[in-house]
Amino acid sequence: MSDMINQNYLLNDQYKDASNFSLRLHALRRMGAMQRSWYRWIFDHIELASDGAVLELGCGPGFLWLENIERVPSTWRVTLSDFSSGMLQDARTNLGEKAQDFTFEVIDAQAIPYPDAYFDVIIANAMLYHVPDLARALAEVSRVLKPGGRFYATSIGDTAVLSLSQLMHQIIPDSWLSSSLGFSIENGKEQIARWFSRVELDRVEKHMTVGDRETLMELARSGLSKEDQQDPAKLLPVEEAIDQLLARQGKIHFNMDFGLFSAR
Numbered sequence: 001m002s003d004m005i006n007q008n009y010l011l012n013d014q015y016k017d018a019s020n021f022s023l024r025l026h027a028l029r030r031m032g033a034m035q036r037s038w039y040r041w042i043f044d045h046i047e048l049a050s051d052g053a054v055l056e057l058g059c060g061p062g063f064l065w066l067e068n069i070e071r072v073p074s075t076w077r078v079t080l081s082d083f084s085s086g087m088l089q090d091a092r093t094n095l096g097e098k099a100q101d102f103t104f105e106v107i108d109a110q111a112i113p114y115p116d117a118y119f120d121v122i123i124a125n126a127m128l129y130h131v132p133d134l135a136r137a138l139a140e141v142s143r144v145l146k147p148g149g150r151f152y153a154t155s156i157g158d159t160a161v162l163s164l165s166q167l168m169h170q171i172i173p174d175s176w177l178s179s180s181l182g183f184s185i186e187n188g189k190e191q192i193a194r195w196f197s198r199v200e201l202d203r204v205e206k207h208m209t210v211g212d213r214e215t216l217m218e219l220a221r222s223g224l225s226k227e228d229q230q231d232p233a234k235l236l237p238v239e240e241a242i243d244q245l246l247a248r249q250g251k252i253h254f255n256m257d258f259g260l261f262s263a264r
């Protein structure tokens with residue numbers, strides 16, 4: 001099984017807490033992937049009357065809410081969920097005093113512990129490609145969503161997956177990033193359409209260039225276990241691979257394509 005959907009690996013290593021994901025996001029920001037915050041762009045799409053119930057699946061460090069905090073109506077009842085309790089703890093810490101306005105709950109997207117037709121909006125941001133039984137997760141989403149409710153799911157596309165995984169595999173040969181995703185811009189629509197009658201896709205593309213060692217090192221470290229990140233013997237070959245890559249190519253160019261599905 002690919003580590004991309006290996007629940008044990010994701011839960012106990014890569015997403016044990018927010019540190020690796022935050023590091024990767026920091027590197028991607030430095031590379032220019034998100035000039036305007038990706039989270040502001042996602043929030044622009046959310047349509048909800050003033051007093052709805054919202055569920056975010058796989059909320060990670062809570063950045064969607066942190067970066068839009070002044071736009072969240074006080075009348076929304078927002079549940080932030082993730083299957084990693086460490087992630088949720090970091091989301092709570094990141095939101096600081098505002099954390100009291102949210103409910104936090106450990107939830108695996110494949111078994112959502114809520115009654116039918118409970119939520120007005122469900123968000124699954126950059127997380128469905130980690131779920132082994134996608135059909136089950138989407139069935140759960142459609143079950144707990146009210147009739148007429150909205151589902152928003154984001155992912156990256158084949159171009160981004162390929163360039164990111166190729167880059168990572170040159171630096172870390174056994175990188176956990178896989179070169180194809182179970183849920184992507186290209187294959188997401190038909191999967192969601194099994195459960196929703198209207199699915200729209202909005203895409204953004206960024207051309208990125210990276211030429212500095214530090215950013216590549218940050219990206220590489222985000223893919224290592226915490227133990228390996230502290231181990232000079234593990235870091236040395238990664239540093240050497242980055243130096244060789246930069247010596248060969250000078251700068252590394254790649255495209256990053258993101259997409260957001262809005263379904264109802």
Ligand SMILES: C[S@@+](CC[C@H](N)C(=O)[O-])C[C@H]1O[C@@H](n2cnc3c(N)ncnc32)[C@H](O)[C@@H]1O
Binds near residue numbers: 021059126132
């Ligand atoms: C790439 S991170 C995205 C975090 C956040 N949505 C964001 O975009 O900032 C993926 C998140 O999905 C969570 N996750 C992975 N598999 C999950 C599952 N089966 N159920 C719920 N959460 C899951 C991980 O713990 C991690 O926090």
